[in-house]
Amino acid sequence: MTLTAEWRLRPRLRRRELALLIVASLALVAGSASLALTRRYVAGEPLTGGPGLPLANGTALAIYIGGLLTAHGILVLTGRRTDQILLPTVGLLGGISLLLMERLPQDLAGGLGLGTTQLVWLIGSIAVITAIAALVRSDAWLRLYKYTWAAFGVGLLLLTFVAGREINGQRLTLVIGPLSGQPSELLKVILVVFLAGYLSENRALLVEQSTRLGPFRLPPLPYLAPMVAMWAIALSIVVVQRDLGAALLLFAVFLILLYVTTARLSFVVLGLVAFVAGGAVLYQVAPHVRTRIDIWIDPFAASLGAGYQVVQALHAFARGGILGTGLGAGLPDVGGLPPGGIPALHTDFPFAALGEELGLIGVLAILGLYLVVIERGLRIAASAVDDFRAILAAGLSLVIGVQAFIIAAGNLKLIPLTGITLPFISYGGSSLLTNGLVVGLLIALSDRGAEPPPPPTASRGVRRLMDRGAP
Amino acid sequence: MDGVVLSIWILRLLFLALLYAFLWAVVRVLLRDLRAAAHEPGAELGRLAVVASPGGEPAPGDAFSLDAVTTLGRDVNNTIVIDDEFASGNHAVLTYRGRAWYIEDLGSTNGTFVNGSPVDGIAPVAFGDELQLGNVRLRLERARR
Numbered sequence: 001m002t003l004t005a006e007w008r009l010r011p012r013l014r015r016r017e018l019a020l021l022i023v024a025s026l027a028l029v030a031g032s033a034s035l036a037l038t039r040r041y042v043a044g045e046p047l048t049g050g051p052g053l054p055l056a057n058g059t060a061l062a063i064y065i066g067g068l069l070t071a072h073g074i075l076v077l078t079g080r081r082t083d084q085i086l087l088p089t090v091g092l093l094g095g096i097s098l099l100l101m102e103r104l105p106q107d108l109a110g111g112l113g114l115g116t117t118q119l120v121w122l123i124g125s126i127a128v129i130t131a132i133a134a135l136v137r138s139d140a141w142l143r144l145y146k147y148t149w150a151a152f153g154v155g156l157l158l159l160t161f162v163a164g165r166e167i168n169g170q171r172l173t174l175v176i177g178p179l180s181g182q183p184s185e186l187l188k189v190i191l192v193v194f195l196a197g198y199l200s201e202n203r204a205l206l207v208e209q210s211t212r213l214g215p216f217r218l219p220p221l222p223y224l225a226p227m228v229a230m231w232a233i234a235l236s237i238v239v240v241q242r243d244l245g246a247a248l249l250l251f252a253v254f255l256i257l258l259y260v261t262t263a264r265l266s267f268v269v270l271g272l273v274a275f276v277a278g279g280a281v282l283y284q285v286a287p288h289v290r291t292r293i294d295i296w297i298d299p300f301a302a303s304l305g306a307g308y309q310v311v312q313a314l315h316a317f318a319r320g321g322i323l324g325t326g327l328g329a330g331l332p333d334v335g336g337l338p339p340g341g342i343p344a345l346h347t348d349f350p351f352a353a354l355g356e357e358l359g360l361i362g363v364l365a366i367l368g369l370y371l372v373v374i375e376r377g378l379r380i381a382a383s384a385v386d387d388f389r390a391i392l393a394a395g396l397s398l399v400i401g402v403q404a405f406i407i408a409a410g411n412l413k414l415i416p417l418t419g420i421t422l423p424f425i426s427y428g429g430s431s432l433l434t435n436g437l438v439v440g441l442l443i444a445l446s447d448r449g450a451e452p453p454p455p456p457t458a459s460r461g462v463r464r465l466m467d468r469g470a471p
Numbered sequence: 472m473d474g475v476v477l478s479i480w481i482l483r484l485l486f487l488a489l490l491y492a493f494l495w496a497v498v499r500v501l502l503r504d505l506r507a508a509a510h511e512p513g514a515e516l517g518r519l520a521v522v523a524s525p526g527g528e529p530a531p532g533d534a535f536s537l538d539a540v541t542t543l544g545r546d547v548n549n550t551i552v553i554d555d556e557f558a559s560g561n562h563a564v565l566t567y568r569g570r571a572w573y574i575e576d577l578g579s580t581n582g583t584f585v586n587g588s589p590v591d592g593i594a595p596v597a598f599g600d601e602l603q604l605g606n607v608r609l610r611l612e613r614a615r616r
Contacts, residue, residue, distance in 0.1 A: 386599030
């Protein structure tokens with residue numbers, strides 16, 4: 001990674017980014033005002049007290065918008081021709097998250113309060129995006145060390161298996177000294193980096209040669225091993241960590257990237273069959289998997305027990321209707337659980353809370369923002385110079401998209417509920433920082449003027465093909 | 472309905488409207504971007520960038536837009552003329568067959584190399600791979616879209 005290639009500052013205006021940031025900031029100010037007025041109205045306080053526009057915690061919002069504009073300023077100063085859409089889009093998602101966290105009971109997170117803690121993590125996330133988008137000019141440090149990254153990822157996973165702290169029956173959190181985090185968030189990025197390296201190197205082989213098994217065309221047998229390993233890792237995460245969400249995310253991203261690289265549907269079909277078979281066995285063996293699926297099929301069977309969260313989320317969506325109740329007027333209280341409250345709302349059910357307060361219209365707009373992130377990622381992939389960058393960009397944007405789908409669909413009872421975060425909206429540091437890493441990399445990858453990829457060495461796969469002669 | 476409730480309603484709807492204003496602005500940019508990409512002349516299948524060329528023909532730094540069949544060699548009738556003393560008249564042919572690129576050596580005197588390995592007959596080439604014909608080195612890149 002050449003961090004300090006040359007420090008000639010050549011500022012280049014980013015007009016689209018600035019315009020979009022201004023629209024996003026206006027939307028956030030309107031949202032904050034709406035939240036403040038609704039709160040005062042509900043509490044019966046006088047509405048016109050204080051000077052100027054009433055805002056719900058205007059300082060936090062000002063710091064956040066200031067952070068976004070600083071990031072914009074730094075990107076202007078570095079003067080790279082990079083994507084101008086991702087920062088405002090992600091900034092708007094983060095701002096909505098800030099409004100939501102201001103609005104929830106503040107005692108959910110330690111001393112600082114929910115809203116302030118989330119503000120700190122959001123600023124951290126913007127800092128990560130800016131640093132990577134401004135400084136990363138070469139991808140050699142990702143491309144050349146793919147097996148090192150894979151080993152690091154597996155090591156992280158094993159460490160969580162052994163030393164992870166169990167919270168709510170899920171062994172997800174790793175605590176090292178004063179730091180604690182959820183490694184599965186970082187694992188998804190490492191997986192995409194490894195797969196991009198592995199698949200781009202062996203693409204010719206995976207496409208051209210295949211072992212036939214009945215109607216299916218399998219990849220050549222030696223190259224099946226990593227895929228079986230992936231399947232085993234996904235299932236072991238379900239068994240040991242009891243983390244269905246991460247397993248689903250990792251396996252879905254793996255299958256999508258396999259399809260992106262080879263354009264062979266049979267690989268995907270085969271992977272899905274293997275996953276469903278594994279899931280069916282786990283349904284019989286593992287009680288926590290069975291509970292999740294039973295809740296999904298009929299949450300009302302245990303509406304005050306295991307199905308409570310899902311039932312309350314469905315009620316929240318129903319209360320919201322088309323236009324929503326308005327920010328601050330919903331019932332998403334968390335700690336004391338009044339009728340209508342949803343446990344773990346700030347991490348697992350922010351989508352349901354937004355569905356209640358912003359209604360169908362608001363939720364569709366938020367899904368639209370995620371679609372924009374995916375579209376930008378796939379466009380960056382389509383215009384990348386080589387396969388590694390293309391697969392990396394596609395994988396990174398789809399990680400965010402698939403994760404948003406898994407948790408939003410889980411909230412809506414479209415698929416079984418899994419505890420995973422809604423990117424840029426859920427409360428939590430690990431999630432915000434790794435998603436910042438993903439978006440920062442996407443922006444850096446969109447620079448076509450960056451250093452050309454390092455000359456490749458002949459891979460073993462291609463040499464094998466050459467030895468065998470013409471296909 | 473009193474003024475307070477009315478103003479709360481206006482602010483709520485304003486927030487939702489601004490969310491859609493943002494989406495509309497983004498979609499306009501995206502559409503313009505997509506149209507520009509669609510109107511680019513000639514849908515190229517790939518590009519061949521010149522990495523090193525001691526003879527100056529082709530010029531280092533140039534990039535050629537590729538069709539499905541590209542012939543390479545010293546003869547002036549080739550698609551890409553390689554003016555190098557170690558290149559043969561009809562040196563090699565680069566073809567795109569459905570899903571992947573292939574380089575075929577046409578019996579050249581000094582051979583064709585992919586990432587340093589000699590090509591025996593025909594060999595697959597991936598985006599990012601380097602071809603060497605004589606002293607000239609070329610890199611296959613994805614099409615600009």
